[in-house]
Amino acid sequence: MAEKNLAPEAGAEGELTLERVNVAPAQTWNRLRTNDITLTVPVRGRKGDVYFSLPRLFEGVECGMGGAVTDWVESQARGARYVEVPRDEKREEPIVVAVGSGDVADTGVMVRAGAEATIVVAAGDLTKVTGSSVRSGTSASLLRVIVEAGARVHLHEYVRVGSDQQHLESVGISAARDARVDVHQYLLGGGTVALGLACDLAGERARVDLGCRYHAGGTEVLDINEVVRQRGRNTRSELSYNGVLEDAAKKGLRTTIDLVHGAKGAQGNEAETVLVLGDDVVNKTLPTILCDEDDVAGNHGATIGSVSPEQLAYLADRGLSRADAEQLFVSALYEDALMHAPCPEARLLIGDSPQLTETFDEVEEA
Amino acid sequence: MSEERKRTEVADVDRSLYDFTKSEEGYERYDDGLTPEIVRAISAKKDEPEWMLEMRLRALDLYHAREMAPNWGPSIEGLDLDHISTYVSPKTKQAKSWDDVPEDIKDTFERLGIPEAERESLAGVGAQYDSEIVYHNMREEVAEQGVIYTTIEDALHDPKWEPVVHEYFGTLIPPTDHKFAALHYAVWSGGSFVYVPAGVTLPYPLQSYFRLNAAGAGQFEHTLIIVEPGADLHFIEGCSAPKYYEANLHAGAVELFVKDGARLRYSTIENWSKNMYNLNTKRATIGADAKMEWVSGSFGSHVSYLYPSTIMAGDRGTCEFTGITFAGATQDLDTGCKVIMNGADTTASVSTKSISKDGGVNTFRSSVVIGRHADRARCSVSCQSLMLDDISRSDTIPAMDVRNATAQVGHEATIGRISDDTVLYLMSRGCSEAEARTLVVNGFANPVSKELPMEYAVEMNNLIKLEMEGAIG
């Protein structure tokens, strides 16, 4: 692996513009500005540092945000963390990647055949956990997971960074025969949050179930690019997105189900529901299905809108005004995140969200 | 008159109807390639107003300044403008009677059934052969209502209509739109100008037919239609060409202005041969309470980039898009539509079907943009793709950009093949496998074919049937 020192000056703080990253495999009209995102990230000169990198094997794992982000993370991460879950072991303790403000993490997880593991990425203000001080700026997590035959992986991603913060999250998963991966994403705000996930269903009957719930308000920017390559026969992907956008939030969601030639019997489904509550919201969606095989089924559905009059009437009959009803959708999202939080780091991240009707302690108590 | 009929590979069996060529002998054909001299020559031949020549020359500069290939869409590497003649004209004057059209050209259009359709079910017909319109006629009762249906060239020579053309031409699709829009404006020739006065409803459709006979040539017709408030028009556009091994190029432009309360239905059956690069641009702008209906059948061409667009500027406008694309061997068809909803209470519905076989590539590409002020806008997009074998390809790339909190957008897409169960079921009721598959495909295409004028619907069903038989036999 080439050493990736992108900043020429030793110890200097510089900036790097990552042009057109988080790109979907198929592009469309550039004037829609929905193909990619351009991000400016800090670069610390690390001349003299030793680079600890992951086993080479991980270089072959496609990551959602693309190669430029991978290179940048590798050049900036203090170290690379490699975790291996041995064959047929059911690992109880979650593998937690805690990404505090300004942190850059590079993680590789090898889940051997028949093993089972839970991985949690928690990005945001983790001072309560780590005791580190809050820095404004950019945090990032690069996570690559190799899931061997018959193994199971539960991946939880919790992102809630400050409105003056930027977070990059790039995930790459390679799933072998009969591997099963479920992904639970809660993207609950941040000045700029860019997330890319690529999942290669390489082996027969490999399956990914992905549920992504997001909320953005104020002037937050959320950019998501998720790609599932269905290469193995009878592979299956189920992607579901459910989000609420308020105020002047900007969201771009690109999803791609790639039904590769030879993936006989593959099925891919994708669905998105977006609730738009703000007058200045920009909500972009590019749900792509690429199909190079006939014996497959690909489906996509999207619903974008406000709370329907029927729903409002029903909720009003139970005592909720329009404002109450709209807030219900937002708080439900945070409550859901809290209820499904797999570890204290994730709970802490959202426990003090103003959107929650319950306080963190109350839920803990329950 | 010399003529050769070509029968090429099996997959082309359906196109035999279109696949005949006529000699170009004695035609006026400009040099291949693209230079200011050629542009000036075209303009001079048409004896155009100065503003049009200026527009052409500006567009030529734009064309040279733009990148050839976008970062998306099918490859157009096989297209070399240095080997394409942008202007080929038969040596004939535009006729008002088929009897005055030269025999071989008349024979061409008779084979395509145009004069027959004109007698039976059309209010007017325009027929373009290579770069020039060779026939243009409209029923008298329609003309009496003040409807204008002529060529842009003739409109430019009419003091009454020249200012109208000047006002509208190139405003909806500007030469800056993309590289091939620039090319179009540099070398455009032929096409139609239609003006329907306020409140006038045409009892029958108008139809323009575009035939590209010459090899290694381009067709760049411009269609400009103005439907005044409360008026109603159905316009049909057909196109075909014989097959050559040299690349042909079609880069037309269609600009449609549908005013308040007016309705326009624009039906297209495109049957270009498989050496055609079809880089066509179509756009409509519609006013308040206006209705735009697109019906689009794409069967031919080697490569297509085709996305009829509708700008819904006024409140309460409606737009319907119904399309089908059939991609067979050697075809890479990137089709779809764009809807820009700016008015309040506007409604748009898009329904497309695509069929891929024999290694054909279909891409459905769309964009729905709902602006800030489009309160209560509603849009639904439905896109279904049928794969007939495992060597073909079908991609769906629908973009949505919603900026209004009260808008409702629904989108659904499905890709799959004819289920074995369905085939088995039909076979158990006595159909052969081929019949069963044809039945299913016809059923799949039916929602589109029923929107087409009768003779085209029949033609489309025959096309699909023949293609299917070719595939199975």
Place this chain on the structure above:
Amino acid sequence: MSTQLLNVSALSAGTEDKPILHGVDLAVGEGECHVLMGPNGAGKSTLGHVIMGDPAYRVTAGSISFAGEDVTELSADKRSLAGIFLSYQAPVEVPGVPLYSFLRSICQMRPELKTTARKFRQRVGEIADQLELDQGFLMRELNVGFSGGEKKKIEMLQLLLLQPKLAILDETDSGLDVDALGIVSRGIQAYREQVGGALIVITHNTRILERLDVDRTHVMVKGRMVAEGPAELIADIDARGFERFERGAGQDEAACVDCPGCPKAGDAQ
């Protein structure tokens, strides 16, 4: 008679283009159990929705007072907070909101029900058990993908949780489904026993009322109240149908007598 709770007086209402209710009177005392019957299309459901404050209907004359206050102009959410509850025949699906979050929200809005998470969870659990509702449902999205019977249970769960002063159960068609019938019967019994609130059961099927202690029965035909009587009226209708009321009610031919599975099923919308 006990203290007046609901008083509907000379109420006329309808949709934007169609009048449905004509001068309807209805008085319900605290804790009373009333039955509102009538053939399909009589306007029973409409009356229920108008009492609830459904914005789809416009009141053109008359008034509705509840607990001594005129609520005619009040929005539905205010009426709900005041203690009126309307169960839906077909509850609306609300994707994105788990049932539990929804229940928690509607209880936390009400000072008298506000409680800690622990106590709330316990209470919801108890009611769910009582209704034989699997607690796994609490994490699912509100009404999304629920069966008819499950939706009914969720409505009853809300009824028991919110403890309204007046519950209007719109069960016009539930007589058609044995399961739903049982669920609603159990829900009503629990409500009467545990909450002691007033009840208006809208139905044109009498089986639902078999185990119920009814105070008054009202009969509606073509948007008008045509008869009012004691509980015994139900048995009478059960035996003889609505025909005699319909004859009295109007000039138009009776569109439809009470018959389960009637093609015209569903009250005027």
